[in-house]
Amino acid sequence: MRILLTGASSFTGAWFAAALAGDGHQVTGTLQRRIGDYADLEARRITMLQSAGVKLVEQASYGNAVMMELVSHGFERLCFHASDVRDYRSADFDLGRALQSNLAGMRAACFAAKAAGTQRLIWTGTVFEPGEARGDRLDEAITLYGLSKWLTWQALDFYASEAGLALGKFIVPNPFGPLEQDRFCTYLVRAWANHQAPEVRTPSYVRDNIPVDKLARAYADFVALPPQAAGAERCGPSGYAESQGDFTARFAREIGARLKLPVPFTLARQSDFPEPLTRINLGGAEVQWDEARFWDNLAADYAERLLTPPND
Numbered sequence: 001m002r003i004l005l006t007g008a009s010s011f012t013g014a015w016f017a018a019a020l021a022g023d024g025h026q027v028t029g030t031l032q033r034r035i036g037d038y039a040d041l042e043a044r045r046i047t048m049l050q051s052a053g054v055k056l057v058e059q060a061s062y063g064n065a066v067m068m069e070l071v072s073h074g075f076e077r078l079c080f081h082a083s084d085v086r087d088y089r090s091a092d093f094d095l096g097r098a099l100q101s102n103l104a105g106m107r108a109a110c111f112a113a114k115a116a117g118t119q120r121l122i123w124t125g126t127v128f129e130p131g132e133a134r135g136d137r138l139d140e141a142i143t144l145y146g147l148s149k150w151l152t153w154q155a156l157d158f159y160a161s162e163a164g165l166a167l168g169k170f171i172v173p174n175p176f177g178p179l180e181q182d183r184f185c186t187y188l189v190r191a192w193a194n195h196q197a198p199e200v201r202t203p204s205y206v207r208d209n210i211p212v213d214k215l216a217r218a219y220a221d222f223v224a225l226p227p228q229a230a231g232a233e234r235c236g237p238s239g240y241a242e243s244q245g246d247f248t249a250r251f252a253r254e255i256g257a258r259l260k261l262p263v264p265f266t267l268a269r270q271s272d273f274p275e276p277l278t279r280i281n282l283g284g285a286e287v288q289w290d291e292a293r294f295w296d297n298l299a300a301d302y303a304e305r306l307l308t309p310p311n312d
Contacts, residue, residue: 004075006030007082014045018052019216030060063105071109074116081124088145098148110163120166120227127173135278166227171236173281177212178301189302197264203245204270208280210239211294217287236282258299
């Protein structure tokens, strides 16, 4: 199958594209910049994509000529994974900018894809959106970023229906794994590498932390479904659905044993709950996955990135 996937240099995008290519699909991934402009983690993701045989197209953004030319090539699957994530956890997230960026050229792309023979379009959503998860206060978006994803989905659903294009939605919880940017797990390992005890400030929140290779396996399976197959409209894989305190204990146990590091941590007494207490994914997407191998690879990634002294 010929597949076009946007946002290939992102953490999840790189894993998604590599999983699809590993299944034998002909995968084209888009990059907003030139390959030589990517550095550090993004450069390592580019290397992973190239090793997996993913064809990369530079300077392709929603609405520009490069993207529209690609869409007209008749890919069987068009995977819109890229979206504006700048300052995604910030109260200053620019909602207007995100919507303008996410939706640039989307309507025209839907009609062009349909005319070129595309069978199905896939959009990547998030549990941060209202109504796309399990838990409490489900009518609320978590952050303006979550709201931007939901509003983008509403518009894209309209455009795809207007064009007569089958549409699927893949819902992402909280991915973690090799080649991720600095987030909660990296914060923990960096503290342990410096012989510190990190503090978990929101231990009571129940969240859905999913290993990125398990997420990518579910994504590849979902994309390959025929347009009218059962389960082709939505997929929301779940990982470790537990409190952040329990997840930290799990993470410390798995990583500490592999890196042979002391892994102390403290749990703050959480009294402030601006976000819903529980927000986890829909579940039901069963995949074949090697849990021990994932933790081995993640520990090796941290050892290389955070524990290996830089060359003089």
